[in-house]
Amino acid sequence: MEKPKISVHKFSSCDGCQVQILSLEEELLQLADRVDIAFFAEATSRMNPGPYDVSFVEGSVSTPHEIERIQHVRDISKVVVSIGACGQSGGLQALRNWGDLTYYLNDFYTEPEHIDALPQSTAFHDHIDVDWEVPGCPPDQGQLKYVINSLLSGAKPNLPSEAVCLQCKRDGNVCVLVSQEQPCMGPITRTGCGALCPHQERDCYGCFGPQGGGNIDALGRRFNGAGLTPTDVVSRLRLIYSWAEPFREASRRWEQGAQGAPLPPQPHKHGGMRS
Amino acid sequence: MDTAFMPKEGLDDLIRQLADSGYRVFGPTVRAGAVVFDRVDSAAQLPVGLASVQEPGRYRLEESGNRRFFDFVNGHESLKRFTFASQEKLWSFSADGTFQSGLSESPRTAVIGARACDIAGMKVQDRTFLKGKHSPHTDPYYADRRRNLFVVAVNCTVCVSTCFCASQNAGPMAEDGFDISLTELEDGFVVETGSAAGEAIAAKLDLIPPKGARERAEESIKACAQAQVRYIDNDGIYELLFNNLEHPRWDDVAERCLSCANCVMVCPTCFCHREVEVPSMDGTGSDHVRQWDACFTLEHGSTHGRHLRPEVRQRYRQWLTHKVGAWWEQFETSGCVGCGRCITWCPTGIDLTEEIAAIRDQPGEKAS
Ligand code: SF4
Ligand code: SF4
Ligand code: SF4
Ligand code: SF4
Ligand code: SF4
Numbered sequence: 001m002e003k004p005k006i007s008v009h010k011f012s013s014c015d016g017c018q019v020q021i022l023s024l025e026e027e028l029l030q031l032a033d034r035v036d037i038a039f040f041a042e043a044t045s046r047m048n049p050g051p052y053d054v055s056f057v058e059g060s061v062s063t064p065h066e067i068e069r070i071q072h073v074r075d076i077s078k079v080v081v082s083i084g085a086c087g088q089s090g091g092l093q094a095l096r097n098w099g100d101l102t103y104y105l106n107d108f109y110t111e112p113e114h115i116d117a118l119p120q121s122t123a124f125h126d127h128i129d130v131d132w133e134v135p136g137c138p139p140d141q142g143q144l145k146y147v148i149n150s151l152l153s154g155a156k157p158n159l160p161s162e163a164v165c166l167q168c169k170r171d172g173n174v175c176v177l178v179s180q181e182q183p184c185m186g187p188i189t190r191t192g193c194g195a196l197c198p199h200q201e202r203d204c205y206g207c208f209g210p211q212g213g214g215n216i217d218a219l220g221r222r223f224n225g226a227g228l229t230p231t232d233v234v235s236r237l238r239l240i241y242s243w244a245e246p247f248r249e250a251s252r253r254w255e256q257g258a259q260g261a262p263l264p265p266q267p268h269k270h271g272g273m274r275s
Numbered sequence: 276m277d278t279a280f281m282p283k284e285g286l287d288d289l290i291r292q293l294a295d296s297g298y299r300v301f302g303p304t305v306r307a308g309a310v311v312f313d314r315v316d317s318a319a320q321l322p323v324g325l326a327s328v329q330e331p332g333r334y335r336l337e338e339s340g341n342r343r344f345f346d347f348v349n350g351h352e353s354l355k356r357f358t359f360a361s362q363e364k365l366w367s368f369s370a371d372g373t374f375q376s377g378l379s380e381s382p383r384t385a386v387i388g389a390r391a392c393d394i395a396g397m398k399v400q401d402r403t404f405l406k407g408k409h410s411p412h413t414d415p416y417y418a419d420r421r422r423n424l425f426v427v428a429v430n431c432t433v434c435v436s437t438c439f440c441a442s443q444n445a446g447p448m449a450e451d452g453f454d455i456s457l458t459e460l461e462d463g464f465v466v467e468t469g470s471a472a473g474e475a476i477a478a479k480l481d482l483i484p485p486k487g488a489r490e491r492a493e494e495s496i497k498a499c500a501q502a503q504v505r506y507i508d509n510d511g512i513y514e515l516l517f518n519n520l521e522h523p524r525w526d527d528v529a530e531r532c533l534s535c536a537n538c539v540m541v542c543p544t545c546f547c548h549r550e551v552e553v554p555s556m557d558g559t560g561s562d563h564v565r566q567w568d569a570c571f572t573l574e575h576g577s578t579h580g581r582h583l584r585p586e587v588r589q590r591y592r593q594w595l596t597h598k599v600g601a602w603w604e605q606f607e608t609s610g611c612v613g614c615g616r617c618i619t620w621c622p623t624g625i626d627l628t629e630e631i632a633a634i635r636d637q638p639g640e641k642a643s
Contacts, residue, residue, distance in 0.1 A: 027556045034558050149554035153561070158551070162536065162572035169540030170361035170567055172352060174307035177622050179334045187535035187622055201307045212573040213534045215587055222332075222533075222623050263531055264332035264624025272628030274504050 004053040004152065007039035009073055011059030011066050012093060012121060016138040017084035018042045018058055024141060034152060050076035054151055057130075060086035060093060062121040074128040081147060082124045085137035085240050089209055090121040092137070094243035097121060122243070132157060137207040137240045140192050161212025163187050164204050168195035176203055181226045183236060188214035188246075209241035216250035217259040225262035230254050276474055278489050279482035282463040286318040286344065289427070289455075290387070292479045298385035298425055301357070303347060309334055310350035312357075312386060321388075322347045329435040329615065332624030345388060345429045345459050348438070351620050353393040353543035357386055358420045359400060362566035365416065365550070369560035377563075378415055385425035389453065391446030392438075392614040394428060396543025397421075398452055402606045403546040409606050416565075425472055428453035432460075432495035434503055437615030439628060442506035445612035447499045458492035465492040505618075505628045507599060508635060509609060515635060516600040520592065522640050524633045529588035531623045538617035538625070539569035539594065544602075544610045547575065570594050595627060 008018060022028065022043060031037075038048035055077035061067055074080055085091045096104055097120040105112035124130050134147055143159060150157040164186035168175070176182040176198055184203035186195070190211040197204045210216070220233040228236070237251035253259055281289070293300045294316060302315035305322050315321065326339035326346045339346045364377040402409040404417035431438070431447035440446030449456050454473030458465040465488050468474045539545045549568040554561040568575050570593040576584035584590045602610030611627070618626045 030556045145556060146553060149556060149558065150552075152558060153554045155552065155554070158574075160549075160572060160574050162569075162574065163534070165535040165537050166540060166567065166569060166572070169351075169537060172311060172356065172361070174309040174311060174351065175334075175537065175620060175622070176307065178332060178620055179308040184622075187533040187537075211534075213571070213585070213587065213590070215529075215531075215533045218531050218533050218623055221531075225332075260530065264330075264621075272505055272507065272626065272630075272632035274506065 003034065003036040005038040005048070005051070006035045006054050006056070007037075007048075007050065007052040007073075007077070008042070008056045009039070009058070009069070010041065011057065011070065011087070012062040013059030013084065013086045013091065015042065015058075017086075020138045020141055020144060021056070024145065027145065031148065052077045054079045054081060056081050056083050057087055057124055058083050060089075060091045060121045061124065061127055062093060062118055063116055064118060065116070067118075067127055070124055070127050079131045079151060080124070080128065081132045081134065081151070082130045083134045083139050083144065085135065085207065085209060086121075087124045088133045088135055088244070089123050089241045090243035092240050094121040095238065097243055098238065120243075132159075134159065135190050135208045136192050140194060142194070143192050160191055162191050163211040163214060164189045164191050164193065164195055164198070164208070167191050168198045171195055171199065173198045174201075176201060177222070177226075183223045183226055183228055183232075185219070185236060187211075188216050188219050205239060206236070206247070207240045209244045210246040214246070216246060217253065218263060220250070220254055221258065221260050221263040224258055225264060230258045276468045276477055278485050279466045279477070280463055280485040280488045281457075281466045281480060281482050285463065285480055285482075286321075288480055289476070290315060290318060292476050293385040293425065296476060298383045300385045300387065302387040303345070303350065305336065308336060310336070310347045312350075312352050312388070315387070318344065326433070327435055329437045329619040330624070331437070331618050331626050332621055334619050341461070343459055343461070346433050348431065348433060348435045349390055349393075349614065349616070351541045351616060353541070353614065353616065354386060354389050354397045354424075354426070355400070355543050357384060357424055358397060359404065359417055359546065359567075360420070360565075362564065363416060365563045365565050367560055367562045370558070378419065381420045381423050383423045383425065384420075385427060387427040387429075389426050389428050389449075390431055390614070391428065391449040392440040392443075392612045393543055394426065394449050394452040395440070395443070395445035395612040396614065399544040399606065399608055399610065399612065400546055402608070425476075426453045426455075428456040428469075430456060430458040430492070430496050431499045432458065432492070434499050435615065435619075436504055437618040438613065439503050439505035439507065439615060440613040441500040441503050442509075443609060443611055443613035445614075448496045458496065460488060460491055460495070463488075465489055505613075505615070505626070507609075507611065507613070507628055507631055509599070512631070513600045513603050515638060516596045516631075519634050519638055519640070520596075522634050522638075524630060525588045525592050527633075528591050528625060528630055529586065531625055532587050532591045533623060534571045534587045534590055535622060536569035536571035537620050537622060539571060540567060541616040541620045542598070543612060543614060543616075544598075545569065549574065570597070595630060599627070599631065
């Protein structure tokens with residue numbers, strides 16, 4: 001049987017996601033036995049033009065040329081897997097979406113006429129149908145391996161959309177929000193990182209993007225209760241996944257002011273409590 | 276063995292005797308501003324002189340003003356993780372057809388400092404995982420760890436504001452389900468045994484007759500029960516909740532609930548789990564892995580690509596109606612032992628006793 005043809009394509013990004021694949025090292029060699037790595041500019045000089053069975057795409061779409069490229073990758077790939085925060089949301093560089101591109105061009109570049117940028121940095125799914133999205137900045141190697149191996153085995157990968165808190169608790173961490181009032185984003189952030197930050201006794205800053213069913217406004221109110229202002233809440237939301245719809249819309253709401261009373265409420269006597 | 280007394284220094288000896296008898300010994304220790312169960316080899320590692328202050332959504336350790344070991348009451352971990360692993364490999368499968376069970380004799384483990392509510396929680400989980408009236412099968416992974424667990428219970432003489440075991444008939448005194456139980460007094464511990472294994476360890480300790488200590492211990496435990504401020508009125512609670520599935524209170528709580536599942540993770544009785552197939556890198560096989568799940572995840576309520584509980588309101592309702600309602604039907608007991616963990620460790624401080632009382636207060640209201 002012919003080996004499946006795999007390709008990896010870079011768009012606007014820091015390359016960190018590809019590095020996550022490259023640093024699989026030994027395991028990458030095992031993978032190389034099973035597949036034909038037809039195109040992976042960071043790793044090999046082979047430039048097989050396709051078609052491919054599976055294409056991994058990394059980075060965000062931020063130039064007109066990248067729109068054409070991603071459409072081409074889609075056309076010549078059976079399966080497209082977007083890896084990383086940029087591909088899923090526009091990434092850190094989507095912070096520019098909150099401002100004015102002409103301002104950045106004229107104020108930061110000596111020869112802005114050489115720059116051909118779209119006004120916004122966007123996700124692949126805004127331009128093509130993406131089969132699977134692996135979240136994270138950078139994505140987790142365990143999840144990458146799981147997705148790759150599942151696809152090669154003909155199984156549908158299933159990356160849970162649950163909150164970071166579940167893994168945080170499975171690992172037995174103490175909650176830094178409850179015990180130390182750190183503004184942890186874990187309750188509204190998607191799992192996958194292995195609760196890295198809480199393991200270091202630090203608050204999660206949301207680098208895997210929004211969880212599937214979270215309540216961002218309630219966490220904002222909890223942050224208010226911990227002393228953060230609505231502006232602080234906006235900054236917590238506008239970081240790596242600022243352009244993912246749930247964070248984007250919530251940050252707009254919080255720009256208008258607090259979305260309700262701080263949480264938790266002051267302890268009070270209530271039903272269910274003896275006087 | 277009759278009730279006996281162990282001077283304070285005896286705690287070190289107990290830890291040593293357990294270790295010498297081949298147990299991995301876990302006890303309460305401080306990490307990141309809270310008490311967790313970790314490996315211990317001396318009593319000096321215990322949170323001596325510390326008390327926890329617990330409120331909805333808040334946990335702090337403070338000086339207790341005395342030299343007692345167990346006034347911290349509890350942390351977020353119950354006995355659950357010692358019996359129902361948060362994640363484990365159940366089996367592996369190779370492409371050549373070989374099947375390998377992940378089951379191996381688990382290490383003998385002793386846990387010092389389990390509370391009555393923790394033991395009650397474990398007994399509730401037994402109904403899920405051990406064959407009996409409520410379950411047609413035994414889960415061998417759970418059963419194995421359960422069999423190899425040595426429980427040193429500590430009866431509570433102080434509680435925190437979130438404790439309500441008395442209302443759930445689950446504490447603060449452990450009646451059974453332990454190997455050794457301790458009640459801490461100023462000068463030492465009242466010791467009782469609850470199993471042959473417990474007897475064997477106790478026989479190696481320097482114990483003396485309790486004199487009046489037993490009565491003093493009982494008094495303090497009783498005072499602890501009386502000091503509890505929260506409660507659940509369990510009378511007709513199944514009907515109350517299931518007749519009020521459209522109560523506006525569910526919308527109210529959904530405004531505060533993050534759907535983060537911390538309540539489920541810390542609850543000693545929640546048993547939901549998912550199983551995942553993790554293929555190996557060389558493509559020759561896969562591991563079948565089980566991990567804790569919760570009714571707050573979208574995946575928990577998904578089938579055929581559809582989310583059955585897309586709204587937070589529906590997920591909180593699932594948790595509460597199962598926990599304190601449907602559990603009665605399923606297991607003939609409440610799923611709540613009153614440990615208060617879901618109240619303390621809920622980041623937004625949602626208090627199930629308050630949610631239930633709010634519905635009881637104005638039953639029959641329909642959401643508009
Ligand atoms: S530390 Fe953060 S991720 Fe962990 S349980 Fe608390 S809120 Fe969730
Ligand atoms: S529902 Fe809450 S109080 Fe009751 S046993 Fe579970 S964690 Fe403890
Ligand atoms: S309350 Fe939810 S997580 Fe707990 S056992 Fe019931 S369905 Fe499962
Ligand atoms: S709920 Fe009861 S048994 Fe559990 S820690 Fe509190 S007082 Fe002790
Ligand atoms: S009740 Fe609290 S702990 Fe449970 S899911 Fe909601 S916010 Fe999280």
